[in-house]
Amino acid sequence: MQNTLKQAQEYVDNKLKIQDGNPRPKFHFSTPVGWCNDPNGFSFFNGRIHLFYQHYPYETKWGTMHWGHATTKDLLTWKNENIALAPDCNFDAKGCFSGTAIEIEGKHFLVYTGVSLSENKEIQNQCMAVGNGTTYKKFKMNPIITAKNIPFEYKVSDFRDPKIFKKDKTFYMLCVLKKLDEKGALVLFRAKDKTLKAWDYISVIDESKDNLSGMWECPDYFLLDKKEVIIFSPQQMKENKSLGFKNGNNSVYMTGKLDFAKGKFFRDKRNENNYTVASLDNGLDFYAPQTTLLPDGRQILIAWMQSWESYITPQNYSWSGMMCLPRELKFVDEKLFQLPIKELYSLRKNEMHGFIKSNSSGTFYSKDNRHFDCELKIPTSVLCGKLFVKLAQGIDSKTNKEYFVALSYDASKCELSFSREKTISPGAIFEQTIELKKNTKDFLDFRCIVDTCSIEIFINGGEYVWTNTFYAPPQFNSILYTSTLECDINYKFWTL
Numbered sequence: 084m085q086n087t088l089k090q091a092q093e094y095v096d097n098k099l100k101i102q103d104g105n106p107r108p109k110f111h112f113s114t115p116v117g118w119c120n121d122p123n124g125f126s127f128f129n130g131r132i133h134l135f136y137q138h139y140p141y142e143t144k145w146g147t148m149h150w151g152h153a154t155t156k157d158l159l160t161w162k163n164e165n166i167a168l169a170p171d172c173n174f175d176a177k178g179c180f181s182g183t184a185i186e187i188e189g190k191h192f193l194v195y196t197g198v199s200l201s202e203n204k205e206i207q208n209q210c211m212a213v214g215n216g217t218t219y220k221k222f223k224m225n226p227i228i229t230a231k232n233i234p235f236e237y238k239v240s241d242f243r244d245p246k247i248f249k250k251d252k253t254f255y256m257l258c259v260l261k262k263l264d265e266k267g268a269l270v271l272f273r274a275k276d277k278t279l280k281a282w283d284y285i286s287v288i289d290e291s292k293d294n295l296s297g298m299w300e301c302p303d304y305f306l307l308d309k310k311e312v313i314i315f316s317p318q319q320m321k322e323n324k325s326l327g328f329k330n331g332n333n334s335v336y337m338t339g340k341l342d343f344a345k346g347k348f349f350r351d352k353r354n355e356n357n358y359t360v361a362s363l364d365n366g367l368d369f370y371a372p373q374t375t376l377l378p379d380g381r382q383i384l385i386a387w388m389q390s391w392e393s394y395i396t397p398q399n400y401s402w403s404g405m406m407c408l409p410r411e412l413k414f415v416d417e418k419l420f421q422l423p424i425k426e427l428y429s430l431r432k433n434e435m436h437g438f439i440k441s442n443s444s445g446t447f448y449s450k451d452n453r454h455f456d457c458e459l460k461i462p463t464s465v466l467c468g469k470l471f472v473k474l475a476q477g478i479d480s481k482t483n484k485e486y487f488v489a490l491s492y493d494a495s496k497c498e499l500s501f502s503r504e505k506t507i508s509p510g511a512i513f514e515q516t517i518e519l520k521k522n523t524k525d526f527l528d529f530r531c532i533v534d535t536c537s538i539e540i541f542i543n544g545g546e547y548v549w550t551n552t553f554y555a556p557p558q559f560n561s562i563l564y565t566s567t568l569e570c571d572i573n574y575k576f577w578t579l
C-alpha cells in the first residue's frame with residue numbers, strides 16, 4: 084500500500100498536463116482533478132493559509148478518501164500542493180475522512196478519521212499526521228482515539244470528523260458519532276499532553292433533539308466576539324420554513340456555554356428563529372463548513388459548495404467540487420453574519436452603476452457577465468411586483484433551445500427564487516424558494532457574487548446567505564431582466 088500516495092500524485096500530475104477545456108471558477112477553490120467534498124484542516128501555518136479537502140483523484144465521484152491540499156495567501160488565488168494523505172495504512176485503508184489541523188510548536192498536526200475494516204465491517208477511529216506544511220507523516224501508533232475510549236455503545240461505523248482546539252493550555256477534540264437510535268451526538272475528549280498521542284473521554288456535550296435531524300457531521304468550535312460557537316452539519320432534516328431548515332443535509336450553528344467541568348454545552352436561544360440552532364446558508368449548495376482564525380483576527384469560514392442530494396457536475400468534466408467564497412464571520416444583533424472576504428474588493432474592475440427602471444425589461448451588458456460582484460438595493464416600501472433575471476442565458480445553436488439560470492425576487496411575499504432547471508445539468512433538485520423576514524431598514528440589500536458556475540447572494544450585509552451552483556457553457560453569458568416592481572432599483576456592478 085506504500086505507493087498509494089505516490090500513485091495518486093502521479094495520476095493528478097499527468098491529468099493536469101492535459102488541458103481539459105472545462106470551465107472553472109476563477110477565484111473560488113476547485114479541485115484540480117477528480118472529486119472533492121468537505122474542506123479539512125483549514126488553518127494558518129508558516130505564513131500561508133492551508134486548505135485540505137476530501138479528495139478522490141481518480142473519478143469525478145466520491146471514492147476512497149485522500150486529503151488533497153492547497154495553499155493561499157489572499158483566499159482568492161489557490162496553489163495546488165501535493166496530496167497530503169492517502170489511504171495507505173491498515174488504520175485508514177478505507178479512507179482518510181474529514182478532520183482539522185492545528186499548529187503546535189512549529190509543527191502542523193492533522194487530525195482526521197481513519198476508516199478501516201474490523202471483522203469485515205467498517206469502523207471509524209481518529210488518527211493523526213504531523214508535517215511541515217508540505218509533507219505529512221502519519222503517527223505510527225495510530226489510531227489515537229478508538230471505540231475503547233468511549234464508555235457506551237454506539238455505531239462504530241459512524242464516529243468521525245475531529246475538530247481539535249486549545250483552551251487554557253489543554254488540547255480538546257470534538258467528534259461526532261451516531262448513537263444506537265441513529266441520532267447524532269457531539270463527544271468531547273481531552274489530550275493527555277501536547278503530543279496528542281493519548282486522549283481521555285470527557286462526555287457527550289450535546290445531541291440531536293426534538294426529532295429535527297439524524298446524524299450530525301463536521302463539528303467546529305470557536306470563540307467569536309466573546310461568544311462560544313459550535314457549527315455542525317446535521318443530516319436528514321425535514322423542511323421547516325419557520326425554523327429556516329431545508330430538506331436533507333443542513334449546516335447550522337449554535338452559541339452557548341461549553342461547561343468543561345460538567346461536560347455539557349448549554350445552548351442559547353437564537354434571535355433568528357426562537358430555537359437554539361439556526362441555519363448558516365439557505366442555498367442548495369453549501370455543506371460541512373469549517374472556520375479558522377487568521378493572524379489579523381478574522382474568523383474565516385469556508386464550506387463545500389456542492390450537495391450530497393443533487394449531483395450536477397456535467398459528465399464530460401474532469402473535476403467535481405469547489406468551495407464557497409471564504410467568508411468573514413461577525414455577530415450583529417446576536418446573529419451570526421457572513422461577509423465576503425474583504426480581499427474580493429481588490430478584484431473589482433469596470434464599475435457600472437445605474438437603475439433598473441420600474442416596469443421595464445432589457446439586456447444587461449458588461450465586460451464579463453459570468454464573473455461579477457453586483458449590489459442591488461430594493462426599498463422595503465415596495466410591496467408588490469417582481470424582479471426577474473435570467474443569468475448565463477444562451478440559445479443552443481443546434482437545437483434552438485434556450486438555457487438560463489432563473490432568479491427572482493417577489494416583493495409581495497418577500498421571497499427569492501432560484502432555478503437551474505433550464506441549464507445543461509439541473510440535477511435532481513434544481514429549484515428553491517426562500518422567504519426573507521421583512522427587515523425594519525429602508526432597503527433590502529443584495530450582494531451577488533458570480534464566478535463561472537456559482538452564485539452567492541449576501542443579503543442585508545450578510546444576515547442571510549444563499550449559495551447555489553449551476554453549469555452552463557461559457558458562451559451562455561447573457562443577462563436579461565424584467566422588473567414589474569413599482570420603483571427604480573439602484574445597482575452597482577463590477578466585473579471580477
Ligand code: FRU
Binds near residue numbers: 243244
Ligand atoms: C461530510 C462527510 C463527513 C465525512 C466525509 C467523508 O460530507 O460525510 O462526515 O468525514 O464526508 O468524505
